Amino acid sequence: MTALQYVDGHCSNFRKGTCSGISWRDDGRQVLIKELANKPCRLKARQRCPFFEEALLPVLKIKITREDRASKEAKGVQDDYKKMCREAKA
Numbered sequence: 001m002t003a004l005q006y007v008d009g010h011c012s013n014f015r016k017g018t019c020s021g022i023s024w025r026d027d028g029r030q031v032l033i034k035e036l037a038n039k040p041c042r043l044k045a046r047q048r049c050p051f052f053e054e055a056l057l058p059v060l061k062i063k064i065t066r067e068d069r070a071s072k073e074a075k076g077v078q079d080d081y082k083k084m085c086r087e088a089k090a
Helices: 003-010 050-064 069-089
Strands: 022-024 030-032
Touching: 003 050, 003 069, 022 050, 050 069
Parallel strands: none
Antiparallel strands: 022 030
């Protein structure tokens, strides 16, 4: 599974390739991330996404510690995202 496939099924901001740009503060209130809101998904454009790094990567890291199918899938997504970030810098 690629990072984009994972986002399509797990990112609360992903809507038909567009980012809603919503995040949460530590106190639980919603906040709009203006640089992401109503713009094309950054992962779809092969760019780093702060919401993915803040909200989804930690979940993947927890799954990776387990010894099961979900662990292998999570590791694949994480590796794909790292590769995408390296390519974006080049």
